[in-house]
Amino acid sequence: MKTLMRLLVLAGCAAFVAVAGMAMLVLPEPPIRLAARVSAELGNSGVKHPVTAVLLNFRGYDTLLEIAVLLLALLGIATAAGGDAVTGRRLHGNPQAFLQSLARLLAPLMVMTAGYLLWAGSHRPGGAFQAGAVLAAGIVLLYLSGLLPAPAGPSWLLRLGLVAGFLVFVAVTAVPLFSGGQLLQYPPDMAGALILLIESGLTLSLGLILAALFLWLPDEHEEAEE
Amino acid sequence: MIDPLAWLILLPLTWAAIAFLLGPTRGGRIAQAGIALQLVLALWIATEVAGGSSRQHAAGGWRAPLGIELLADGLSAIMLLLAQAVALPLALYARAYFTDHPAGIRHFWPLAGFLLAAMNALFLSADVFNLYVTLELVGLAAVGLVASDSTAKSVAAALRYLFATLVGSGAYLLGVALLYGTYGTVSLSELAPLVEDAAPYATLLAAGLMVAGLMLKTALFPFHFWLPPAHGGAPSPVSALLSALVIKASFYLVVRLWLGLLMPVAPPAAAQLVGMLGTAAIVWGSVMALRQPRLKMLIAYSTVAQIGYLFLFFPLATHTAPDAAQSALQGAAMQAVSHGLAKAAMFGAAGVVILSTGHDQVARLGGITSRLPLTVFTLALSGVTLMGLPPSGGFIAKWLLIDGAISSGQWWWVIAMIAGGLLTAAYVFKILRHAFLEKEQSATFRRLPRMLEWPAFALALASLAIGLRASDLLRVLGAP
Amino acid sequence: MLFALTGIVLFAGGIAGMILQSHLLRKIMAFNIFGSGAFLVLVGLGQRDGQIDPVPQAMVLTGIVVSVAATALALALARRLLNLTGEMRFPREGPDD
Numbered sequence: 001m002k003t004l005m006r007l008l009v010l011a012g013c014a015a016f017v018a019v020a021g022m023a024m025l026v027l028p029e030p031p032i033r034l035a036a037r038v039s040a041e042l043g044n045s046g047v048k049h050p051v052t053a054v055l056l057n058f059r060g061y062d063t064l065l066e067i068a069v070l071l072l073a074l075l076g077i078a079t080a081a082g083g084d085a086v087t088g089r090r091l092h093g094n095p096q097a098f099l100q101s102l103a104r105l106l107a108p109l110m111v112m113t114a115g116y117l118l119w120a121g122s123h124r125p126g127g128a129f130q131a132g133a134v135l136a137a138g139i140v141l142l143y144l145s146g147l148l149p150a151p152a153g154p155s156w157l158l159r160l161g162l163v164a165g166f167l168v169f170v171a172v173t174a175v176p177l178f179s180g181g182q183l184l185q186y187p188p189d190m191a192g193a194l195i196l197l198i199e200s201g202l203t204l205s206l207g208l209i210l211a212a213l214f215l216w217l218p219d220e221h222e223e224a225e226e
Numbered sequence: 227m228i229d230p231l232a233w234l235i236l237l238p239l240t241w242a243a244i245a246f247l248l249g250p251t252r253g254g255r256i257a258q259a260g261i262a263l264q265l266v267l268a269l270w271i272a273t274e275v276a277g278g279s280s281r282q283h284a285a286g287g288w289r290a291p292l293g294i295e296l297l298a299d300g301l302s303a304i305m306l307l308l309a310q311a312v313a314l315p316l317a318l319y320a321r322a323y324f325t326d327h328p329a330g331i332r333h334f335w336p337l338a339g340f341l342l343a344a345m346n347a348l349f350l351s352a353d354v355f356n357l358y359v360t361l362e363l364v365g366l367a368a369v370g371l372v373a374s375d376s377t378a379k380s381v382a383a384a385l386r387y388l389f390a391t392l393v394g395s396g397a398y399l400l401g402v403a404l405l406y407g408t409y410g411t412v413s414l415s416e417l418a419p420l421v422e423d424a425a426p427y428a429t430l431l432a433a434g435l436m437v438a439g440l441m442l443k444t445a446l447f448p449f450h451f452w453l454p455p456a457h458g459g460a461p462s463p464v465s466a467l468l469s470a471l472v473i474k475a476s477f478y479l480v481v482r483l484w485l486g487l488l489m490p491v492a493p494p495a496a497a498q499l500v501g502m503l504g505t506a507a508i509v510w511g512s513v514m515a516l517r518q519p520r521l522k523m524l525i526a527y528s529t530v531a532q533i534g535y536l537f538l539f540f541p542l543a544t545h546t547a548p549d550a551a552q553s554a555l556q557g558a559a560m561q562a563v564s565h566g567l568a569k570a571a572m573f574g575a576a577g578v579v580i581l582s583t584g585h586d587q588v589a590r591l592g593g594i595t596s597r598l599p600l601t602v603f604t605l606a607l608s609g610v611t612l613m614g615l616p617p618s619g620g621f622i623a624k625w626l627l628i629d630g631a632i633s634s635g636q637w638w639w640v641i642a643m644i645a646g647g648l649l650t651a652a653y654v655f656k657i658l659r660h661a662f663l664e665k666e667q668s669a670t671f672r673r674l675p676r677m678l679e680w681p682a683f684a685l686a687l688a689s690l691a692i693g694l695r696a697s698d699l700l701r702v703l704g705a706p
Numbered sequence: 707m708l709f710a711l712t713g714i715v716l717f718a719g720g721i722a723g724m725i726l727q728s729h730l731l732r733k734i735m736a737f738n739i740f741g742s743g744a745f746l747v748l749v750g751l752g753q754r755d756g757q758i759d760p761v762p763q764a765m766v767l768t769g770i771v772v773s774v775a776a777t778a779l780a781l782a783l784a785r786r787l788l789n790l791t792g793e794m795r796f797p798r799e800g801p802d803d
Contacts, residue, residue, distance in 0.1 A: 009725050013718035020714045023404075023427035024707070024751065030410030031420060035759040037292050050760035051767070059764060061285035061294050065347060065359045066768045068239060069366060072340045073775035075246065075333045076370030077782040080381060129771065156247070163243045170243070174236050176287075183232040185287035213778040217785055355765050362772050366779060373783060378790040385730070385783045386796065392737050392776055393724060399744045399769065400717055406762060407710070407751025 046191025048123040055127070056195045060184045064173060067166050067202065070209050074162070077216050096145070103145040110138035118203050122192065128199040132206025139211035162212065165205025169198050230267040231283045231296050234306065234346045237264055242339025253335035254321045261317050261342070265310040268303075275303040276702040283350075290353070290413035297352040297415075300703040301559070305349045305478050307702075308563050311688070312470050312570050313342055315681035319574050320463035322677040326581055330374035330461045337374070341367035341467065345475050354402050355412040357479060358395060365391035365443070368472045371464045372456050383455035390442055390452040394476070397439030404432035418487055425491050433488045434496075440483075441500075443476040446537055447507035450530045454514075458526035462577025465522060469529040470570035474562050477536050481558065484540065494545050501541035505642040507534030512649030516656065521576045521586040524653060525569070532565045532612065535627065535646065538639055542630040550634035556700050557626030560692075563699065564619030567689035568608040574682025575604040582672050588656065592663035600679045602661050607686035609654035611693075614647050619692035707754045713746025730784040730794045734777060741773045 038050050038058070045053035055063050114131040121127025172194055176185040186194050241260035245253030274281065275298060283296040298306070320338075324331040344363035351357050369391065373384035406412055408428045409420050421429060445453040453473075457465045484492065511531025518524040542554035578601045579594065580586050595602045611620035624643055631639040692699060720740025724733050745766040752762035788794050 006726055009722050013722045017714050017718045019427075020404075020431055020718075021711055023431050024407070024710055024714070024747075027408055027426055027428055027751070027754075029755075030408060032291055032410035032416065033757075033759075034291060034410060034761045035757060038760050041288075041292065051763050054760050054764035055767060057286060058288050058292050059286070059294055059356075059761075062356055062359055062765075062768050064239075065344075065356070065363060066771050068340055068343070069359070069363050069772050069775045071243070071246075072337070072363065072366050072370065073779045075337055075340075076366060076373065076779045079330075079333045079337070079370055080373040080376055080384070080779075080782050080786050129767065159247050163246060167240070167243055170236060170240055174232075177229055177232055177236075182284050182287045183229075183236070184285055210774075213775075217778075217782050359768065359772065362776065366776060369779065369783075373786075376786065378787065381783050381787050381790065382796055385780065385787060388776070388780055388783065389724065389733060389737070392780075393721065393740075396717075396721070396737070396740050396744055399741075400747060403713075403744055403748035403751060403762075406748060406765075407754070412765075 044188050044191070046186060046188070046193075046195050047121075049121065049125070051125065052121050052127050052195075056198065057186065057191060061173075064169055064184070067169060067205075070206070070213075071163065071166060074209055074212055074216070077213065081216060099145040103141050107138050107142055110134055110141075114138075114203060114207070118199055121199065122196070128202035128206060131199075131203040132210060135203065135207025136210035136214075139207065140214055143211075143215060158208070161208045162205055165198075165201035165203070168201035172198055229283060230271050231281055231298055231350055234264055234267050234271075235343055235350065237267075238339045238343035238346065242336045242343060245335040245339055246333065250324070250331045250335060254317070254324075257335045257339060258314070258317045258321070260339070261310060261314045264342070264346070265314055268306040268310045271298050272303045272307050272702045275300055276698075291411035291416045294351070294353040294356045295413060295415060296350045298350055301478065301482065301555075302349045303702050304559055304563065304699065305474065306346060308474065308566050309342065309345050309349070309471055312566055312685065313338075313467075315685050316463055316466055316470075316570060316574070318677055319466070319577075319681040322675040322681075323461070323463050323577055323581065326675055326678070327461075330376075330464070332374070334371070334374060334463075337367055337370045338467065341371065341472070345471060348475050349478060352414045353412055354405060354414060354417070354483075358399050358402055361395050361398065361443070361476070361479070364472060364475050365395060368468055371467065372460045374464060375461055379455070379459045383452075383459045386452045387456040390449070394439040394441075394443035397435045397442070401432040401434075401436035401439070404428045404435070408432070414482075414486055421487055422490050430491050433483075433491055436483060437480055437488070437500075440476045440480045441503075444473055444480070444533060444536075445530060446500075446533060447503050447510055447530070450507065450511070450533075453530055454523055454526040456526075457529060457573075458520070458523040462522070462573050462580065465526070466570040466573035466577075469526070469573060470566040473529065473533060474566060477533070477562065481539065481555075485543075485555075489544065492544055494541075497541045497544035500537050501639060504534040504537030504540075505639070507531060507537070508642060508646040509534075509649065512646060512653060515653040516649070519587055519589065521579065521588050521591070521657065522573070524588065524657070525572050525576060528572075528612065528650070528653065529565075529569060531646065531650065532561070532569070535561050535565075535624070535643070538627055538631075538642070541636060541639065542627065542634055546630075546634035546636075550630045552704075553626045553630035553633065556703060557623050557630060559703050560619055560623035560626060560696060560699070564611050564623055564689050564692055567685050567692065568611040568620065571604050571608040571682045571686035571689065572612075574685065575601045575608070575679075578674065578679055578682065581678070582674055584672075588660050591657070591660040592665050595662055598679070600683050602658075604679070604683045604686045605661065606658060607683075607690055609658065611686075611689040613650045613654055617693045618690045619696065620689070622693050622696045707750060709750030710747045710754065711750075713743045713748075713750055716740065716743030716746065719743075728795050730787070730796070734780045734784065737780070738773065738777060741769070745769055 045057045114134040118131040173184045280299040285294045348360040369388045442449040515527035539558035543551040611618040614620040614624040723736030752759040
């Protein structure tokens, strides 16, 4: 019966591809074109790159929720890992000298690259996520080469770093509400500065969150049950 | 001026992040304060909506289709009220529960806060892509909560739930992609006038994908496989949140999409199919509930069954007379609210039994009536709502649904509902029969914190009271 | 349009993989595949007539982040299950204890 099930699922998927493909090929022109509206309002958005404008201004509320998703996943990992999490330990095994010197050389370069990416996001592809990812990679590299211990679970400073970017974002979102505006509504002359503020906070927090997503994964060998 | 829409989302996001910083004990206190404030905001919105006006909010100051719009109408207002009204007693319950049984407390408050924020954001959003993000937020929060005591059973249940929820939102996302490709916007208000019955095939495909994905997330038969282990295996405060609220979120979304967008392209046959799956859920869920030796698994299968009633809404409201459709919507709303209150109460009561006796075997419930009278009363009251006996909210819900069925000439659903009621009575009486036995079957009865039993009792009482105040609730719904 | 059609194939393939594969890591990979499929459709359909549209690109960026978060959570749960049960599969349904 298992082969019958497999055949059914595969047949269903093939049929789906055929139907969907045909449905897409006969599509008429869409009645609404957002690209034009984005270009029209780009001047008021505070940044010059249209994707950044959409991410942090027009649809900034989506981005706020997406940071919440990341934090949430991290919380889930911390909860699920139970006693297995790799906390506060340095990586064991022979630290290779070459790897360590390479890591020492690369780490400052990565921080600089992250800073550049953050700044560049306003007029080219770049921004907080890319910069945060580079930072996270730097942290993971330092851990893997034995130079840095894994972030310990309950440290207050670490928790602050993780949520700081998010809280800054929430604060900027909430401020317009007090003067009668809508949430996340930037005054047009301050839009660029506010976006940079949010992105800076996010870069730091994202670096920590993404690194922690990797580093807090349950450890390989079995631990005793808590 | 304070804008309740925005604050209902920002407030829980803020206290969730702060609760993460402060740790479990202080986190619990600010959670309670936050939820209390949110309840006030939800009541404010509900009163405004009942008076006839709906509220809108454009995030970022950008109107659709460029920006994301939030909307609070009758349906959203009721769901918001349900969420905060269930969350507050559950927060009190959870504080007492975890004081006694700390497994799972570590990040409970931040997770619960994000869950609540996500649900509020879902109920208020009027943008289908934003709804995808909120769906994922709800799903991941729920999965994190299920895995919170980190045992093999709960981790396996959480992973199964995670996979199911990811497939569901993946299908939903593909639907969003097709809609954007067809119409060039993801805003509900802009999409609604564009979808007409001569729509391109892609729209029909998108509709099917989105509804199917959401049915998977709402555990409608035959997609219910993930629910019993997840709801039955999690710590009791988590089970209560999941069965009472999380399930209703994806159901709300199907209704919102169906009514607000997809009605022109919905074939009546599809609606009938959904109704039949609902009936299958009612029968299958109730029969399986009867066979469960453990109380929490029984309650979890009961959720599978009661969700079936919710899906009877679709055949009753699609291409039928306006007053039949109106009854159907009112019935579904009442069912969602009453079930939410009653199920939260039931899981709360089950948690009390587990903490007190150390087990939840139905056959060994004998003797708890003299030890835990309030809890048994809670079980009985919630059972009344589930069975649909007057004057409970469950009775009003089923009455309205039956009314809808008769006015639209679809009397076969009435048979389904009556059968469902009988089966529900069977498993409720099974619980009560064992509970009322004189002879004590369990060896130990521990002393419990005082606050533990009262929140569940309050929820059960509310599920009854809502039947008496049904007209007020329905006035909120009926507003445009 | 080619992107969109590829996306559909990836989506269907990923869903099939998710259902049919029993090894947890493969299920997680299947999830990433069908997620990418949906993103391709989103971007591909939005730009099928050659004009660049930043809105679906931004939406896909958001979607990728959400995928990463979900994958991380799934991996953590799978690893924990591996530690507790010794295998990378769902445990067989046993009698309720």
